[in-house]
Amino acid sequence: YSAHGTSFTVVTPTGEKFGFSTHLVGECNVSNLLAAIIVALRLEVPIEKIRYAVNDIQQVEHRLNMKRTPGGVTIIDDAFNSNPTGSKMALDVLKMMTGGRRIIVTPGMIELGERQEELNAKFGEYIAGAADIAIIVGHYNREAIISGIKSTDTTSLDVHAVNSFSEAQQLLATTLKPGDTILYENDLPDTFK
Structure with a gap:
């Protein structure tokens, strides 16, 4: 992964190797692309047409959508929702970004039933291994996420607790x-405390 997307190589059963690039990031997207590439290869679609299609596919808004600001900051927008598998995948992408500091802004995950606290604490552990700065928004999951961060031996993570996304932006x-x-x-609304 990089700020520009993903590069990967497909190795066929006969040993042929084909390199691909896409604007998409995340294991789920690469997995889906691999399935499509396999089908296209079986249907004998020319490799250059497959490469073109993989490279041309557009990102889905708010789902590991990558953007670059004019000031040289990369934004990974995974704001649509959050679940344990997807949040770990997003943190895996963040961890691969090595050009500067890695920052997460999150209110945590909701609608997890009786496992809410446990899974947000685990999320905090993942944050500690992937980010340099964590901005925890709101109160609902704050204690669980911070306790997960503190349960690791990470001492260099800079943690900020804010009350709203507006404060996070400031x-x-x-x-x-x-x-x-x-x-x-x-991106839970600020009214969800």
Whole structure:
């Protein structure tokens, strides 16, 4: 993964190797592309047409959607919703961004029933292994996420707790530098405390 998307190589059963690039990121997207590539190869679609299609596919808004600002900041917009599998995948993408600081802005995950606290604590553990700065928005999952972060031996993670996305944006405005990457993971409205 990079700020420009994903590059990967497909190796066929006969040993042929084909390189691909796409604007999409995340294991789920690569997995889906692999299935489509396999079908296209079986149907004897020319490799250049397959490469073109893979490279031309457009990102889905708010689902691991990558953008670059004129100031050189990469934004990973995974704000549509958040679940344990998807949030870990988004953090895996964030972890691969090495051009600057890796920042996550999140209120955590909701609608997880009796496992709400446990899964948000696990989310905090993943954050500790993937980010340099964590901005936890709101109160609902704050304690669980921070306890998960603290359960790791990470001492370099800079954690900020804010009450709203507006406060998170104000904090970012004063700290962002060219090369930084921001992951927006879930976008619960500020009214959801």
